[in-house]
Amino acid sequence: MIVKYGGNAMKNPQLRRTVARELAELRTDTELVVVHGGGPFIERELDLRGLKSEFIRGLRVTTPEAMQVVEMALGKVNKELSRDIGQAVGLMGHDCQLIVAEALGGELGRVGRVVGINADLLRTLLGVQLTPVVGCVGLDRQGEALNINADTVAGAVAGALGQGVIFLTDVEGVYRAFPDPASLAPELSRQDAEEGIEAGWISGGMVPKVRAALDALERGATFATIASGMQAGVVRRAAAGQSGTRVVP
């Protein structure tokens, strides 16, 4: 299965080690690909350089200068996560054309969408019991880096491999009346998702996540679940449909 990890659920170092331990345990009996973001780390490195972040529809406007910072910040997250999971190989779009991307254009600058995933590379690593850990930078046809939302990359990887995907985040799933946890939706259909985005009860970072889940299902993923990365033991429960919000076509 594919596990996407990022955002606020990654900020606390102790929690990060707990999640890494859980992923290390999971990989012993499950073919696992980890896709990660690292928005808070990117933000910090940009801040240190006096570079401001602006978001359009949940995507970070990325100048060529900011792109270099994104690559550096995500590279560090990638290697630390690989180290903590163990028997893992840290990769980004640069490696063996893992993530081929295309610029979205307009004001977003160096922001891309996925046009190809080197699924053979991932299968080869899985075939020798290694866990690919994938950072969300793609390369365009000219070999230049593009910043891609990590949920989008996870959805594309799940589709390319035809496996299930779990998006770990800082909430338990999709709430129908955010932030009331009693309103957690165990299941969310495409129609619900579109209504929620339109009506605004699905907003901010939850929009690309829900869209990535739907996109993954469309591309052939076997399931797509949004669940909490803030509690131990969630990944296996989410995979079994016992935790989080399962997005259905």
Ligand SMILES: Nc1ncnc2c1ncn2[C@@H]1O[C@H](COP(=O)(O)OP(=O)(O)O)[C@@H](O)[C@H]1O
């Ligand atoms: N209906 C909703 N249910 C749950 N969270 C929501 C909802 N609408 C918006 N959100 C927001 O989406 C956030 C998760 O997205 P994001 O911050 O991008 O996560 P990550 O960084 O883990 O990818 C939640 O923390 C919450 O603030």
Ligand SMILES: CC(=O)N[C@@H](CCC(=O)OP(=O)(O)O)C(=O)O
């Ligand atoms: C284009 C775009 O917005 N890219 C994201 C990539 C990192 C990411 O998605 O990280 P999280 O999963 O931690 O949010 C960004 O620059 O923040």
